[in-house]
Amino acid sequence: MLAGSGAAATAALLLVFCLYLYRFAIERTPKSFMRSDPNMPQVEEKIIREVREWFRAQPFEDVTIRSHDGLALQGRYLEAKCPTENAVILAHGYSGRGEDMAVFARFYHEQGFRVLMPDNRGHGRSDGHYIGFGWHDRHDYVRWIEYMVRRIGERAKLVLHGVSMGGGIVLMTSGEPLPPQVRCIVSDCAYTSVKAILKYQLRQIFKLPAFPLLPLTSLVCKCRAGYFFGEGSAIRQLRNNKLPILLIHGDSDTFVPTSMAAELFEAIRGPKDQWIVPGAQHATSFLTDRQKYESTVLNFVQKYISAPAQPAEAQHLRAWPE
Template sequence: MPVLILLLLLPGFLLGVSAVLTQRAIRPRCFPYLKTYQIEVQNGKLNEADYWSWEKQEVRLTSPFGYTLSATYFPLAGARRTVVLVHGITYTRLGCIKYLPLFRRRGYNVLIYDQRYHGLSGGGNCTFGFYERHDLRAVLDWALAQLPPGGRVGTMGESLGAAVCLQHAAIDPRPAFVIADCPFADLNELLALRLRRDVGLPAFPFLPLASLLARLQAGFWFGQVFPLRAVPGLEMPVLLVHGQQDDYIPPQHSQRLYTAKRRGLRRLYLAPNAGHAESYWNNRAAYEAVLEQFLREAGLG
């Protein structure tokens, strides 16, 4: 009798745990916008004097899915090139501020925006690039419209933002370049790793059940988010960056993406002494040198 009861209770238990996992994935707890401002200032990554001295324009864009995307545009007089910076999961556009000087020194306008479900933007959930790639296409529309004829726009993302940039480039050939800092190659693989390390659970049967619930609640299967599948068709220059000590998204993800990039310019920088999203801050001079060389080789330096 106890065995029978356990068998009867098992489906409910599996479904309940999977439901919790789904919510943690598609509706993670995000940092409030003002909190990220405070964090970046405290960590020395946002210099308030510089930030408030830069010319800027607050922009509200409309996603193809109807919600608002909140953005900030930093124009540079005479610039004919723009880079769109895309932040990581649970954070906001202010996490990208640290990269602004790199591009302003090279004559770029910079556009940063909050991804769906993050910061001051709308959107009811996070889909790891499934819908976000289409949002980025709308952001690129706006960025290109601000430039004179012949202007170019590149994209750069960090973590989730890096995966979004790669997936976007597969459906939109317009980016002049893509810089992907600590992206994941395969969402299912990453979630299985996090499930094992963070919760101590096996991928099966929880991950397939959570994916089914994500399909019902957010309209996508985890298996549909697969940057590695997008990369072989990319022709624009791509720079992949990853911290050698990244234990959240292992550097092997970027190495596999680099190998899969078969057309056009590709470069890979594995940053020493760097965990997740630490490659630039822990190696600023080397990172800038890699960026400079990449943009020069791409004819956009």
């Protein structure tokens, strides 16, 4: 009797903690731990202020699309200074919003690109009650790609560039059937899979093993958000990708371990390049060596923007939902 009561109490505690983990990591709630996590470097206030001033001075246009599951997804669009078919879609990180990518928006805009900065589902001004970690977001970014092709025209030349979770998003998107207008992808400090990064963070933050907490929380996630952690794999998606990909990762990244970059690089089937940035912590490669970051990205992007479009798998742009 006592043994049975003890087992029931243990099971109840496990369930309560798994519900807490879901709320902590997946549910749309303030992620205050991101500001205090020692593995998440904080950007200098001077840099934040400078980028914010640039952002506020630009004539961004608010744009909205509808996701495949009915969410209103918000983004900000910035026209190029001169007519061009070149454009970049920027994917932000965990608990962030589109304008967090303003430093990259400024870089691409200075190179003559049109810029789109979406707010991911469950973030910023977009609808959604959970964080997709790239798995459900991949469908959203296919929609954003379709939006840009419609806006620019069939001659559009698109770059996908994501940082942190945004890097995971663009890699997971790469495995979907994409139109030939998508020319290349830049992924900065991405993780290999949802399961792998949550397992790593469970150990880092809570000093706890993955089993049985991660499988049980994954079940909660499936019930509440519609996906198991094991489904969201950038590695698997890369096996379906043929687009050129540039991977960037800091060699001092302890939030998304640098070892994940090696796994991702090995999984890429198409043209690929990699830059491991000396001394860079998580999501700080641009700030650590801005000059080389800009030249590395620009050389890579220009190579594929200038090349003839490669035939894509058969895909028709869907009628746009009102």
